[in-house]
Amino acid sequence: MSMFDKIDLHLIRVLHTVLTERNVSRAALKLGMHQPAVSAALKRLRELAGDPLLVRSGAGMVPTVAGLRMIEPAADILRSAEVMFSDARRFDPATARHTFSLAASDYLDPFFLPQLVIHLKAAAPHCAIDIHALSRDADYRAHLAQGTVDVVIGNWVEPPGDLHLGRLFGDEVVCLVSNQHPAVRRGWDEAAWLAAEHVAPMPAYPGARGFIDEHLARKGLARNITARCPHFGLIPAMVAGSLLVLTTGRQYAERYTAVLPVQVLPCPVNFPRMMYYQLWHERTHASAAGRWLREQIKHVAASLRQPEHVAPQEAA
Known part of the structure; x- marks a missing residue:
């Protein structure tokens, strides 16, 4: 049996208390123990140390040289244990030194990640932030299980049931088109929308369908996708200079109407809200x-939410 197997935190606490109180009775009172139990613990400590640790001197007791050397290391161990277990119960963002790691879809509101980083750095100035792309190559379940990622943020038709889930917001499905797109003047119906040239993100994995195409497939429909891009944030600029149609959430689409020659149009196909x-x-x-x-x-997420969006809720 190794030395570590013979020592527990309670024994270290007895050691520190006996050495600082220099009296077994006072140590027992402070520890809330019976004196014989403290004496028994001190006997174990003496055997482990191969030293008496505390010896009589006149009417009182004093630590030996070895005992004196143990006072500060014992205090360090007790302080470290207190910090270790108290940190598991509470988190002080103002003083914490922690690395937050999250993976996020770029289908989110383009203001979301910048605002999140700004908010985190203001509230937890000593913490680091790692943001990973939620790409087709990312096995987010494995990353969450292994601890390389703390949180994954995105939208799913059916969120995985084996993970904890917090709903952030819901969004109306709309279309982003160039100001020059014929649908701006003429409008469109379901057939015209399906036949239009669509731009879509690359699938999460080969053969996968995103929220839009999964819903269309369930209705027996398919749109005419003529362009795909893995960088969702670049798609609005592609739309602005072409006849491509981007179908996505209103909150995302409306961020670009003030900076690009694009408009938001209703989608003629009835979609559920993107969650x-x-x-x-x-x-x-x-x-x-x-x-x-x-x-x-x-x-x-709540601070960026448009008025018509659903109030955020987090699952327990």
Whole structure:
């Protein structure tokens, strides 16, 4: 049996208390223990140290040289243990030194990630932030399980049931087109919309369908996708100079109407609202830092939400 197997935190606490109180009776009172139990613990400590640790001197007791050397290391161990377990229960963003890691879809409101980083850096100035792309090559379930990512943010037709889920907001499906697109003047019906040239993000994995195409497939429909791009943030500029149609959430689309020659049109196909979520694994569910991060994500999402959007809710 190794030395570590013979020592527990309670024994270290007895050691520190006996050495600082220099009296077994006072140490027992401070520890809330019976004196024989403290004496028994001191006997174990003496055997482990190979030293008496505390010896009589006149009417009192004093630590030996070895005992004196143990006072500060024992205090360090107790302080570290207190910090370790208190940090598991609470998180102080003002003083914490922690790395937050999240993966996010770029289909989100283009203001979301910038505002989230600004908010996190203001509230937790000593914490680092790692943002990973939610790409077709990313196995986000594995990253959450392994702890390389704390939270995944995106939209799913049916969110995975094996992860914790917090709803951020819902969004109306609309179309973003150039000011010069014929539908701006003529309008369109379902057939015209399906036949138009569409631009879409690259699938999450080969053969996968996103929110729009999954819903169309369930209705037995398919749109005419003539361009795909893995960088969602570049698509509005492509739309502005072409006859391509981007079908996405209103909150995303309306961010570009003031900076590009584009307009938002209603979609002639009836879609359910696009729902955006944050997902996390059981391993971080009870983490104080994890809970704090999820609250900040929810707060920023709510602050950017358009009036018609659904109020955010986080699952327990």
